[in-house]
Amino acid sequence: MAQRTYRSSGVTRRGFNTGLATTFGALTLGTGIAPAIGQGKTDLNVGIFGGDFGNLSPVIRYDIQGGIIAYQVFDGLVSINYGTREIVPMLAEAWTNPDPLTWRIKMREGVKWQKGYGEVTAEDLRYTWQFHLDSKSFQIGTALFPIDSIKTDGKYVVEVKTKQPFGAFPGVTMGYGGLVISAKAHTEMGNDAYSAVPIGSGPFQIESKRGSEIILAKNPDYWQPDKPKLDKVIYRAVPDSTTRLQALAKGEFDFITHPDAQQVGDVRKNSDLVVSSTPGWNWDYQMFNLVGRPDAPFQAKALRQAISYVIDREAIANEIYYGEATPTDNAIPAGYMGYRDHLLKYPKNGDIQKAQELIQAAGLTGYEVEVITSDKDWLRRELELVAAMVSQIGITYKIKNLDIGGYNNLWLNKNYDQALEDITLVAPDPDATVWWFLNSKGSSSAYNNPEMDALLDGARGELDAAKRETMYHQIVDLTLEECPMIYHVNPNLIRVYNKNLVGFEATPQEYVEKMDTVSWG
Amino acid sequence: MLRYLFKRIVQIPLVLFVVSLTIFGITRATPGDPVQIMLGTQTSPEAVEAMRKEFNLDKPLPVQYVLWLGKVLSGDLGRSFRLNRPVTQLLAETLPISLKLALAAMAFALLVSVPLGMLAALKRNTWIDYLCTGYTVAGFAIPNFALALILIYVFSIQLDWLPITGIGSSQNVGFWANFAPFILPAVALGTLQTAVFTRLLRGSMIDVLGQEYIRVARAKGLMPTTVVLVHALKNALIPFVTMVAIQFGYMIGIQVTIEYIFAIPGVGSAVLNAVVNRDFPVVQGFTLVVAGFFIMANMIADMLYALLDPRIRY
Numbered sequence: 001m002a003q004r005t006y007r008s009s010g011v012t013r014r015g016f017n018t019g020l021a022t023t024f025g026a027l028t029l030g031t032g033i034a035p036a037i038g039q040g041k042t043d044l045n046v047g048i049f050g051g052d053f054g055n056l057s058p059v060i061r062y063d064i065q066g067g068i069i070a071y072q073v074f075d076g077l078v079s080i081n082y083g084t085r086e087i088v089p090m091l092a093e094a095w096t097n098p099d100p101l102t103w104r105i106k107m108r109e110g111v112k113w114q115k116g117y118g119e120v121t122a123e124d125l126r127y128t129w130q131f132h133l134d135s136k137s138f139q140i141g142t143a144l145f146p147i148d149s150i151k152t153d154g155k156y157v158v159e160v161k162t163k164q165p166f167g168a169f170p171g172v173t174m175g176y177g178g179l180v181i182s183a184k185a186h187t188e189m190g191n192d193a194y195s196a197v198p199i200g201s202g203p204f205q206i207e208s209k210r211g212s213e214i215i216l217a218k219n220p221d222y223w224q225p226d227k228p229k230l231d232k233v234i235y236r237a238v239p240d241s242t243t244r245l246q247a248l249a250k251g252e253f254d255f256i257t258h259p260d261a262q263q264v265g266d267v268r269k270n271s272d273l274v275v276s277s278t279p280g281w282n283w284d285y286q287m288f289n290l291v292g293r294p295d296a297p298f299q300a301k302a303l304r305q306a307i308s309y310v311i312d313r314e315a316i317a318n319e320i321y322y323g324e325a326t327p328t329d330n331a332i333p334a335g336y337m338g339y340r341d342h343l344l345k346y347p348k349n350g351d352i353q354k355a356q357e358l359i360q361a362a363g364l365t366g367y368e369v370e371v372i373t374s375d376k377d378w379l380r381r382e383l384e385l386v387a388a389m390v391s392q393i394g395i396t397y398k399i400k401n402l403d404i405g406g407y408n409n410l411w412l413n414k415n416y417d418q419a420l421e422d423i424t425l426v427a428p429d430p431d432a433t434v435w436w437f438l439n440s441k442g443s444s445s446a447y448n449n450p451e452m453d454a455l456l457d458g459a460r461g462e463l464d465a466a467k468r469e470t471m472y473h474q475i476v477d478l479t480l481e482e483c484p485m486i487y488h489v490n491p492n493l494i495r496v497y498n499k500n501l502v503g504f505e506a507t508p509q510e511y512v513e514k515m516d517t518v519s520w521g
Numbered sequence: 522m523l524r525y526l527f528k529r530i531v532q533i534p535l536v537l538f539v540v541s542l543t544i545f546g547i548t549r550a551t552p553g554d555p556v557q558i559m560l561g562t563q564t565s566p567e568a569v570e571a572m573r574k575e576f577n578l579d580k581p582l583p584v585q586y587v588l589w590l591g592k593v594l595s596g597d598l599g600r601s602f603r604l605n606r607p608v609t610q611l612l613a614e615t616l617p618i619s620l621k622l623a624l625a626a627m628a629f630a631l632l633v634s635v636p637l638g639m640l641a642a643l644k645r646n647t648w649i650d651y652l653c654t655g656y657t658v659a660g661f662a663i664p665n666f667a668l669a670l671i672l673i674y675v676f677s678i679q680l681d682w683l684p685i686t687g688i689g690s691s692q693n694v695g696f697w698a699n700f701a702p703f704i705l706p707a708v709a710l711g712t713l714q715t716a717v718f719t720r721l722l723r724g725s726m727i728d729v730l731g732q733e734y735i736r737v738a739r740a741k742g743l744m745p746t747t748v749v750l751v752h753a754l755k756n757a758l759i760p761f762v763t764m765v766a767i768q769f770g771y772m773i774g775i776q777v778t779i780e781y782i783f784a785i786p787g788v789g790s791a792v793l794n795a796v797v798n799r800d801f802p803v804v805q806g807f808t809l810v811v812a813g814f815f816i817m818a819n820m821i822a823d824m825l826y827a828l829l830d831p832r833i834r835y
Contacts, residue, residue, distance in 0.1 A: 047686075051781075051790045052604070060605055061559060141565030195605055211614050211689040211786035238686060238784035243673075247685045247784075250677060405553025405799045412557050443564060 041520045043232035044501070047244040049258040050237045052212050057195035058179035059131060059186070061138040064424065065237055067511040068257075070179060072216055072233065073114075073200035077105065077125070077178030078170060080428050082335050082507055087170045087428070091120060091180060091201065100165040100463055101148075105174070107156045112221040113182045114205040120180065122152040127183035129160075141443070143177030143427065165461040167468050171337075171429030203228040203516035212237040222516075229503065229519035248273065248496060255497040255518075257510065261324040264494060273496050279326045280493040281333050281425040281508045284316070284382060286371075286486040287437075289446040292414035298369065302362035303395075304483035309355035310393050311386065314348040317489050320382045325489040330476045331434050333490050335508050337465070338430045338472030342490070345480040355393050366394025371418040373399070374407040382488070383420045414446055422491070428509065430472045431460050437485060438475070447484035522827060529820050533813075540812040541593070541805070545586050548801045555602045555799035576602055589805065598809070599802030601795070608806035611791055616810070618689050619787035622779070623772040625703045626711035627765070633715040638722025639754065645727060653719060660716025665775075669709035669782045676705060686784040706783045710776060714768050721764055725757040732756075759829050766822030770815040 054063035056070050077092035093108040111120040129150050132139040146166040153159050166173065185199035197206050203224070204216035216233045236253075238244045241260040245267065248256045259267065268275050286307070288298045298304055313327030329346040332338045359365070371387070373379045380401055387397035397418075402410070410416045425433050439456045440448040455478065459471035479485065493510050502521040507513050556572045573579040577588055592599055598608035641653035676683045687693060687702035729735065730753055738748045777789030788807060795803035827833045 047784075051794045052786065054603060055605060136565075136567045136571035138560045138564050138568050141560070141568050145565060192605060208691055210691050211618070212784065212790075213690050213692075213786075215691065234692060236686065236690065236784065237786075239781050239790070240784070242670075243685055243782055243784055246673060246678060250681070250685060252684060252686055403553070403797055405551065405555075405558055405797065408557045409552045409554060412554075 042230055043234060044230050044255060044515065044518060045253045046233060046235045046515075047238045047247060047253040047256040048235055049239065049241065049244070051239045052237050053209075053214060053235070055195060056206070056209075056214075057181070057198040058128075058139075059135075059137065059181055059191060059198075060195050064511065068513070069206075069214055069216070069235060070198075070200075071202070071512050072204040072515060073198060073202045073206060074179040074181075075111075075200070075202045076512075077174040077180065079512065080175070080335075080507075080509075085335055085337065087175065090178075091125075092174060092178070095170060095174065097169070097463060101162050103160045103162065103169055103173075104153070105158045105160070107158070108223070109156055111201050111223040113185065113201055114199050114219050114221065115185075117182045117185045117199050120182075120201050121155050122158045123155075124183045125158045125180050126150045126152050127186070128179075128181045129177070131181070131186070132177070139177050142432075143173050143175075146173065165463055167460060167462045167465075168427075168429040168431040172427040172432055175429065176427035176432070203514060204233060207232070224516070228514075228516035230515060233515050245496065248498075254501060255495065255504075257493075257495050259494055259496055261322040261492075261494065264322065264324060264496075267496055272499050274499050274501070275494065275496050276504065276506045277324050277492045277494045278506045279334060279490050279508055280510070281335065281428075281490075282422060283328065283331070283333070283490055284379070284420070284422045284488040286386070286488070287419045287421070287446060288484060289414055289416055289418065290484055291440075291446045291448050293417055296369070296417060297364070297367035298418065300362060300364055301482060302358045303364055303367070304486070305481075306355040306358045306393055307390055307395065308346050308483050308486045309351045309358065310389050311346070311486065311488060312348075312350040312389060313343070313346070313488055315389075316382055316385060319385060320378050321489065321491055324492040324494055326492070328487050328490050329480065330487055331437070331479060331485070332430050332472060332476055333425070333433075333508065336428070336430050336433065338469055338476065340473065340476075344476065350389070352392055359393060366396070368396040368398065369417045370400050371397045371420055372402055372407060372410055372416045373420045374404045375401050376422070379420060379422060386420065386488075412443065425509070426511070430468075430475075431456075434472070434475055434479075435460060438479065447482075449478075449482065449484070452478055452482070452484075522824075526820075526824070529823070533816055536816060537809060537812060541590060541809055542586070544805050544808045545589070548799070548804050549582055549585075551799065553799045555801060558798050559602055576600075589802070593806075593809070598806030601800050601803045603795075603798045603800045604803075608802050611803060612788075612807065612810060615786060615788045615791045618785060619773050619776055619780075619789065622688070622703060622706055622710065622776060622785065622787060623769060625707035626714065626772055627769055629707050629711040630714035630718055630768075631765070633711075634718030634722060637715070638719045639726060639749065641719065641723040642726030642730060642757075643749065650723075653723070657716040657719045660712050660719075663712070665709050665713060666778045666782060668712055669705070669779060672705045672709055673782075688783065688785045688787075702783070706779050706785060709782075710772060710779045714772070717768065718761065718764065722757060722761050725760055726753060729753045729757045755829060759826060762825045762829060763822045766818045766825070767815075770811075770818040773811055773814060 048065055048068060050065045053069055054066040055061065056066045058070055058074060075090050077090060078087045079090045081088050091108055091111060092105045094106045095103060097103050107120065107122050107125065113120060129144055129147060132144050133147065146162040146164055148161045148163045150158060150160050182199045186194045197209060203219055203222050205219045207215040207217040214235045218228055218231050222228065241258060244256040245259050245263055247253050249270065264275055264277065267273055288304060290299060317323060317325040317327050326342050327348045328342040330344050371383060373383045383399050387399060390397055411419055435456050436442040436444045438447055438452055439445055440453050455471055455475050459468050459475065462468045462471060497504065500521050501518055503517040503519050505517055556569050556578060560568055560572065577585055589599060600607055601611060637653050641650045644650050673685050677685045683704050684702050693699045735748060735753055738752050773788060776787055777793050780787045780790045788811065792804060792807045
């Protein structure tokens, strides 16, 4: 089938701005203005997206920008080998589960806290998790919810009892919940002061923090030999993607994140810059409110399947993300347990005939529905494109753009019909990608299917990795059949940097990208 | 004058009270729960409840308002939900940057508009006047974000004279390193004001130059420069000064686009982030302070009025 082209109409001020930016971007970014040569440099200027960093400390929920800093300052209990999909030791040297409800974590010996706060011990881990539980922090819901009790066994061992068997313990609890704080520093400084300038055990420590700039300095006591290679990393939050790119081309930055995908083609022509564009652990998806709208036409499975069939995912990847995205029809991205392929059932260019057959066979007709999305520019454009696609089978999407506060207000309170949104995955386990969205008890779910609940709860409680993997295949297959959510693409994570930089290791999860391996060649 | 000043000062708390009530009402009427935004989608009801309690969001709205107002009266503007920092601390970081940028933009606007306005008035209906009019039309017409992009393209990318970012960076050492990042944003922000001021001063000067006392001054044989600068300009500046004061307050309020493009950590960016994240204390605290600036700017304008024109009495 030939690739279809969809056009949205109307010129907005934001569109005009983007157009201007793109024009000037194209005029400047492909030129040979050479960024500074890196010989002899030991510092790195990084421009990241957003207006500020938000919180940096693992005791308070952080935004992505704050998370990027937090993962330079803190080491996790574990990290991920993205090639082999394995959870590998970091501060936790080893872990076992002698019975389904017990996890014993052996901490690495000889790791020091920054700025003279002593050695990292089992007590620090116990203190961290107990603090989250006592303060009912955000981590209870995301990662620590299965924990029943925590105790230390000697200086380096922590024993955790869980309320239920939890197969995702290494990935979710130790992974996402595994940034350990210094009990001594946190107690002495107090939560607010510690949160403002946290003491970690990672490769870099905070030297200064001013406005939208954070300077990280090498941790002289870091436990991993020959790391970090840089003396300083200076992060600045720059909200406009064109400004970030232009400042990089001019040499004000050495490394930037999140350029506008539309400009990446021009950037690739600049031989002084390197573009790193890799599939990210995030999706764009459609969601149906199947719980709150019992009489809606989309309760008919055939209509939802027809919508999924009519979506030209490759067109979304090309027209919205300029090729910097991977079409997908399922909830488990590459690198996760349970991943089989990006496209398992629905063709990348869609199948209108199949969609129409499904509707006719079920004796249904199209319908009109309000679809909400947040005010991210690319989502608005994507929804316009998707509206054009579904119009081919008689379905009319009335688009409602909201800022993220307004969107969440409707979405989390299930006061909507259909939604289109994107999300970044925070924990390296399929439990995090599906349970919250598809289990009837999940806070983000608008779906109630006992068969799905049983599968999700079963996979969550299963400790055998091979069995869990099979269960996640079943969950994905059921999702593809039932279509409570329709997945479109996994957008790439894009960074651009000076060609003289070496050692950067891209990951599908930007939170955990450390700069400790980066140096000037 | 003193009586007038006293009356105006007495009115300030009342105006600020109305502002506080309005902004509190607007923030609470806006759909969106800050706790939901903060904690995200994968969270527990316990965490949501604990946070609501921590920030008094579980209390009735009048109680929330009274608690907040009580803190404000004791000099505490509250604590940011999202950043977990005192609002006063955020203000101390961002307001000086915004004030510096507004001052730089105002300096640029005055440096350009005063000579242009005078020139246009003195050379009325000549090609110089038409050129000035053309400039002011362009100044009104071009959006500041578009101008910012053009300035970046010409002066940063092509000529490599000026930096794009860097305001507020601790990496800037020396006067030029600290001053240079302000130039392009100040020009982008101040260009609209140059157009406003030039038109205003031109009209005002033309009025004044047609007055009888100017003809008398000329007839007395005073030097043309003295007539223009001492007798005409001083009187023409009266409506101009009011506009300058009002526009200065306005400049702090409209910086957000310029802050966005040049990555300036000022008041506009802080408020924008706060609005998006429903960070009520930041929105409320910043609005109150910016409203205070507007009030002060207007008061200063009124006082300058009297100083410039002895006929004006309060």
